Amino acid sequence: MKNYLEEQLKKRLTELGWPVDDLQFSRPKKADNGDWSTNIAMALARVVRQAPLQIAHTMMDELSLDPEIVDRYDIVAPGFVNFFQSPDYLAHQIRQIVTQDTRYGRNNSGAGQKAQVEFVSANPTGPLTVGHGRQTVLGDTIANILDWSGYEVVREYYFNNAGRQMRKLGESLRARYLTLKGLPTELPEDGYQGEYLVDIARDLLDKQPDLTVDTELSVFKEYAEAGIFQIIKGTLARMGVTHDVFYNENTLYESGKVEEVLDELRRKDLVYEKDGATWFKTTALDFEQDRVLVKSTGEPTYRLPDMAYHREKFRRGFNFIVDVFGADHQDTYPDVLAALKVMGFDTSKVHVVIHQFVTLMRGDEVVKMSTRKAEFVTLDELLDEVGVDVVRYFYIMRGAGSHLNFDLDLAKRQTEENPVFYLQYAHARIASIFRKAEERGIEFDAHAGLKKLNEPETLALINELLTFPEVVERCLRTLAVHHLPNYLYSLATALHKFYTEHRVISDDVTLSQARLLLLKAVKIALRNGLQILGVTAPERM
């Protein structure tokens, strides 16, 4: 309908010799204001030098619209033109949904394009925490949206298993191992104190009992890394997340890609040496201060391999690149992007999604988290308590830019007041009606006449139903995926209201079949939406 209106109005505006650039449509909040509305008359007022209402009339008077699509339109002060869709059009749309079934909501705006979403990317120093959970769900859901928009999507996990942190990890494991062996050993300063290392140490002792203080650290380091990755991957699997690629930062050194970036920046005269370190001349690119690329110890800082990594993303042919970071990485990407731009890449293809932190609460108390100390709640523990559906929904229901308060007590208590169940219940309710229909011998008819569907609650439900594809598109455009749970929630509300007012199965077979057809379409939208969120759609509860 929107496309049709756009087409017709563009034609008309061109006839009148008026610009079409500002033409846009929106869905009014109130039903009285139609199904689609345009503010073009107000937007043109200045250019055309006429009153908005007059412009609207001039525009609409000579325009004939297809009555099978547009029922009527109103011109309303201060200058809105509101369009109402025709019943035939609605009926046609509902049948379309049932035909499309698992494809309803998909679009092909990304057809033939490759997208990559990098998320989680936690170094293997400990189990994923509640803090990582937000990023996990955010990234996976964005990837799902890209998939539903026709992109070929790669989910990627970038990690670093070299450097100071990993050395500390190896040392920590060694201390745990030796202690278990009866040689009490202090954990190193800033070591990792988590219980999980004791488990891994026990495991190592079991398999290789002969290690000593003099054994190469790398043995402990590698064993710790493998053990922790196993834990992390297990958690991701429970979350329903599968990464296609685990990208090891180290390969960028081995292949010389890191060196190549340095050379290239050097050729652009953006690198200099000072105090034994190698600096990136970011001030030449309008930044406040220069940044170190290679420390005086010879070790590169994170940003140099990051540049190399992103350069590889471009070279691998991705057209749409999403980086999901926590707020603490705020400052790390601008100079990385700047370097890529200098190297001639189109950085508008990179979309950085930054999410604010999760504040973990136990009742009124804030739980402090630190991977190094033992103070944290793991994502696994959370999954044990509330289950995947609740975890995924809770993490995604708020905008990424907002701080998220995750009250453990509340989440654990979640049983009846839970929005996830509200959604799932809507789906299960429809399933239940279909079971009942079958029992009563009422056949489902995909071609049932829909003329009787005209009550307010029914029309409200239909309108909500039909906006699903727009919501998917909006999620893609804004990469703000919380729009989806919000939408599904209002779809569920519309369904529950409809259910309360109207019996689906009655003696009026024609009406029953019409309502069944509508509910079939609603069920499809709910199921597809929940699927994007990674939440199950139960047939009964």
Place this chain on the structure above:
RNA sequence: GCUCCCGUAGCUCAACCGGAUAGAGCAACAGUCUUCUAAACUGUAGGUUACAGGUUCGAGUCCUGUCGGGAGUACCA
């Protein structure tokens, strides 16, 4: 000090590119099950969108400033 995010009902949060009377849930109060699942629905109450200016037909949304919260500002990642 500087940069970024945030400030909306008692609490947790929505509001697509600036649109029409700022919406939900929870908590409070009052109702609705002989009928497809009451994990639901209806109603009442709750607001100077932190504050002060500005831009315009129109501002929660954009601009400037102030206040408050968070993150960053490393030769950590």
